[in-house]
Amino acid sequence: MLKLFKKPKDKIPKSEIITEPKEPKTPPVSKCGKPLQLDNSRWERRLHKELMSLIKEPPPGVTVDTESVQQNLSEWKINIKGFEGTLYEGEDFQLLFKFNNKYPFDSPEVTFIGSNIPVHPHVYSNGHICLSILTEDWSPALSVQSVCLSIASMLSSCREKKRPPDNTLYVKTCNKNPKKTKWWYHDDSV
Amino acid sequence: MEEPKMAKSPELPTTSSGASSSSSTLPENVSYDKIAWTRDITEPLAEESSTSQLRPLGTSISSDSTTEASTSNTSYSFTGDYLSGGNIADLKSGTSSAGAESASKSSEKDKENKEQNDESLYECNICLDTAKDAVVSMCGHLFCWPCLHQWLLTRPNRKLCPVCKAAVDKDKVIPLYGRNSTHQEDPRNKVPPRPAGHRTEPDPAPGFPGFGFGDGFHMSFGIGAFPFGFITSSLNFGEPRPAAANRGTTQYEDEQTLSKLFLYLAFMCIAWLFFT
Numbered sequence A: 001m002l003k004l005f006k007k008p009k010d011k012i013p014k015s016e017i018i019t020e021p022k023e024p025k026t027p028p029v030s031k032c033g034k035p036l037q038l039d040n041s042r043w044e045r046r047l048h049k050e051l052m053s054l055i056k057e058p059p060p061g062v063t064v065d066t067e068s069v070q071q072n073l074s075e076w077k078i079n080i081k082g083f084e085g086t087l088y089e090g091e092d093f094q095l096l097f098k099f100n101n102k103y104p105f106d107s108p109e110v111t112f113i114g115s116n117i118p119v120h121p122h123v124y125s126n127g128h129i130c131l132s133i134l135t136e137d138w139s140p141a142l143s144v145q146s147v148c149l150s151i152a153s154m155l156s157s158c159r160e161k162k163r164p165p166d167n168t169l170y171v172k173t174c175n176k177n178p179k180k181t182k183w184w185y186h187d188d189s190v
Numbered sequence B: 001m002e003e004p005k006m007a008k009s010p011e012l013p014t015t016s017s018g019a020s021s022s023s024s025t026l027p028e029n030v031s032y033d034k035i036a037w038t039r040d041i042t043e044p045l046a047e048e049s050s051t052s053q054l055r056p057l058g059t060s061i062s063s064d065s066t067t068e069a070s071t072s073n074t075s076y077s078f079t080g081d082y083l084s085g086g087n088i089a090d091l092k093s094g095t096s097s098a099g100a101e102s103a104s105k106s107s108e109k110d111k112e113n114k115e116q117n118d119e120s121l122y123e124c125n126i127c128l129d130t131a132k133d134a135v136v137s138m139c140g141h142l143f144c145w146p147c148l149h150q151w152l153l154t155r156p157n158r159k160l161c162p163v164c165k166a167a168v169d170k171d172k173v174i175p176l177y178g179r180n181s182t183h184q185e186d187p188r189n190k191v192p193p194r195p196a197g198h199r200t201e202p203d204p205a206p207g208f209p210g211f212g213f214g215d216g217f218h219m220s221f222g223i224g225a226f227p228f229g230f231i232t233s234s235l236n237f238g239e240p241r242p243a244a245a246n247r248g249t250t251q252y253e254d255e256q257t258l259s260k261l262f263l264y265l266a267f268m269c270i271a272w273l274f275f276t
Helices: A002-011 A040-056 A066-071 A144-156 A167-173 B002-011 B018-025 B028-038 B043-057 B061-075 B088-092 B098-121 B145-154 B226-235 B250-275
Strands: A017-019 A062-064 A075-081 A092-098 A109-113 A181-183 B134-137 B142-144 B173-175
Touching: A040 A062, A040 A144, A062 A144, A066 A075, A075 A144, A092 A144, B134 B145, B142 B145, B145 B173
Parallel strands: none
Antiparallel strands: A017 A181, A062 A075, A075 A092, A092 A109, B134 B142, B134 B173
16 A cells, blocks of 8 residues: 555656657548648648748747748747846847647747757756647647747746756757657746 | 827728828828737728718819829739738839828728738638638637647547637537538538537646556545534535425425425334334
């Protein structure tokens, strides 16, 4: 009986990650006979729309690196400013969004890149971000803009600049793709 | 209150009235640009009626029509696709005079904003295009059926509305049929009447895994209030009994017969206890 209670306690580490690849998803198959329209044009169309609206009315502190987008529509570089009155005031960060052709049904791969990676309890020093909407809570109604806003608000609500407790271990062992990490979302406060 | 109206006025050709007024609207184009994006969709309608009352007061209809004619090649070639692919250089190409250009530009912007507002009302929440084979979820969110269907296939065990995370399902969406759309490719044949928007909560997410081995075995703990619950339920402290029904009603008669029945039952029980 005692073992029973001990077991889950042992299982949960203080860290947020258990690095293991996700099982490969089976490709969606239409049940109504008609093949689903999963052609290239659709996700590109949506990306194009998002890009135009992001250029036209960018949220505060967010700018798109249009050159990077022109080269490759599936990889965007986005600059984010640390908001005034927060711990990251005056700092500039760069995010890399990678889209695959399942977008928007599959979430984009979002990491911090560049020399300045924010010191934040949910951001690893290799740029990986622990944010639920980037994996399991992703919804196709979310957009690049809303992801940027979420990250900006995550940074803004930080009260102590520190790396995640398991940073060194994770950075050594993790996959290059943050979506391959099985994140454990436990801290809603920051 | 004044500014939007003045900026709004070039929407109708009569109010632009040549180059004199367009020079005054020119500096406002910049600020108006920002206003227009956030404006409520119902507003243009009200203002349209107010400006249409001004129409007989317009100075010279003939001159307006000429300005419109000179710019018509741009203003009417213009569609909602402007946002996705066009640029402003396209707009400038066909215009001749500076005043006419600004007037046509602002009127185009108006039209565009209106169109855009109208269209974005019916955009699919997934592909951001105007919804094709439109369906609406019980929570009131609009999607293309192919988009929503694919989303439901992507996460077969967690079917949530992409917008509000309410529960959605194939059977819980309603197809929307416009006037000339007889060949809908919807899986269902029957269209239920469109209900008011209401949302059902999704099944509780597996947040706390509980104690147990793997999937098969689970344990749970609970604290019950057995003696108190027993006392309250059998001795009936908390709630007062409902008032008796009025005499003469059927409910009254029912209650009477019921109470008699229970009385007899009680007697029988007691008798049974005594005689055995």
